[in-house]
Amino acid sequence: MNLVTTFTFLLLLSLNQILADEKVRYDNFQVYRLTPRSQKAVQALRELEENGYDFWTSVRGVNQPVDVMVPPHYKHRFNDFIRLNEFDAQIYIPDVQKLIDNERPQTRKSVGLEWTDYHTLDEINDWLKDLASTNDNIELVTAGKTYEGRDILGVKVSFKAGNENRTVFIESNIHAREWISSAVTTWMLNEILTSKDSEVRQVAESHDWYFVPVFNPDGFVYTHTTDRLWRKTRVPYSSCYGADPNRNWDYHFNDGGASPSPCSETYCGPKAFSEPTTKSLSEFITTIAPKLQAYIAFHSYSQLLLLPYGYTSKHLENYQELYDVGVKAATSLAKRYGTKYEVGNIVDVLYVASGGSMDWVKGTFGTRITYTYELRDTGRYGFVLPPDQIIPTAEETFDSLVTILQEFDKS
Numbered sequence: 001m002n003l004v005t006t007f008t009f010l011l012l013l014s015l016n017q018i019l020a021d022e023k024v025r026y027d028n029f030q031v032y033r034l035t036p037r038s039q040k041a042v043q044a045l046r047e048l049e050e051n052g053y054d055f056w057t058s059v060r061g062v063n064q065p066v067d068v069m070v071p072p073h074y075k076h077r078f079n080d081f082i083r084l085n086e087f088d089a090q091i092y093i094p095d096v097q098k099l100i101d102n103e104r105p106q107t108r109k110s111v112g113l114e115w116t117d118y119h120t121l122d123e124i125n126d127w128l129k130d131l132a133s134t135n136d137n138i139e140l141v142t143a144g145k146t147y148e149g150r151d152i153l154g155v156k157v158s159f160k161a162g163n164e165n166r167t168v169f170i171e172s173n174i175h176a177r178e179w180i181s182s183a184v185t186t187w188m189l190n191e192i193l194t195s196k197d198s199e200v201r202q203v204a205e206s207h208d209w210y211f212v213p214v215f216n217p218d219g220f221v222y223t224h225t226t227d228r229l230w231r232k233t234r235v236p237y238s239s240c241y242g243a244d245p246n247r248n249w250d251y252h253f254n255d256g257g258a259s260p261s262p263c264s265e266t267y268c269g270p271k272a273f274s275e276p277t278t279k280s281l282s283e284f285i286t287t288i289a290p291k292l293q294a295y296i297a298f299h300s301y302s303q304l305l306l307l308p309y310g311y312t313s314k315h316l317e318n319y320q321e322l323y324d325v326g327v328k329a330a331t332s333l334a335k336r337y338g339t340k341y342e343v344g345n346i347v348d349v350l351y352v353a354s355g356g357s358m359d360w361v362k363g364t365f366g367t368r369i370t371y372t373y374e375l376r377d378t379g380r381y382g383f384v385l386p387p388d389q390i391i392p393t394a395e396e397t398f399d400s401l402v403t404i405l406q407e408f409d410k411s
């Protein structure tokens, strides 16, 4: 190497170091709520979605609001875009970085989980291991392995023999940035173990449970170390990292509402189960599938209780009973804090989205109870829900989960 190339090499090396160490910042990034008032405006939004803007919710149709994050250096371009098309536009989040700063975990006072803060993967896994080692009813399970070599940990909870065919599987944080989802499911796990409420005890002890709080550990770690708003896996593809792990399951794979482009937030991956994370999770779920009574997935945000399927608007299998119980669940969810949920199948309420885990479970095994929650809120904080909302969100969500299982146990 001559002097110049050596210098360039060192410069690149140190740049890489900076890039590797530094957290992505979202100073003055704004989240707009846009409501398209014409088909042309909807089309313009779809084109924008392909152009690298981060859509926090997906484009649905005329008069259906959508949340999109706008970087400060795009602001003028974006304002032109709004003016050229027929939209109602509001700024919902004036500065995304401010929300992220407010959410920053406090210094921990004690070991174990507290639901006044969000936790790292290590903290969650240590808690799971501790539960399993100190409690006869709990077994630590490895439910899969990620691209970066992490174990995907969960627990099996069983209070007594004879519940095996009434197994409830709880999934969360398949989308890395949806931190509230694993905060809620770990709180619910704790409640199942410790609640003294008689109705909760009845539901808890008459089922076997699997909790796998972080379905996408590589992405989740990345949201803590580097980019709070990361969604996908961390598998490197040609031009971008990661596939959407909830578009990668082998049931109607890439059959609408998924993108073939590696840089898209909804990239389905080069083929079904291309991601080691989803492939190994699917193998684990297959081993317990005959026992599953319920499969319930947790996402954020939008306050929706969703039923299969995501690939078709047809109301298949036990749509009606899932819908009827879903409405009762939404009623009990609203009781505590008045939080309103909409209930319906994915395509009716949201949009076509194929290759999701719930579709795969339902379509492959015919599991009777299948729901996907989109938790709080409706966009004021979006993915960056303040930690003081963790417990209220968990309480109301658990109320509705208890209702679901009670209702199905009646029939």
Ligand SMILES: *[C@@H]1O[C@H](CO)[C@@H](O)[C@H](O)[C@H]1NC(C)=O
Binding pocket: 162, 163, 164, 165
């Ligand atoms: C669970 O279901 C399997 C298969 O149908 C059956 O063989 C087993 O006896 C059931 N277990 C209980 C406890 O009912």
Ligand SMILES: [Zn+2]
Binding pocket: 175, 178, 299, 300
């Ligand atoms: Zn999600």
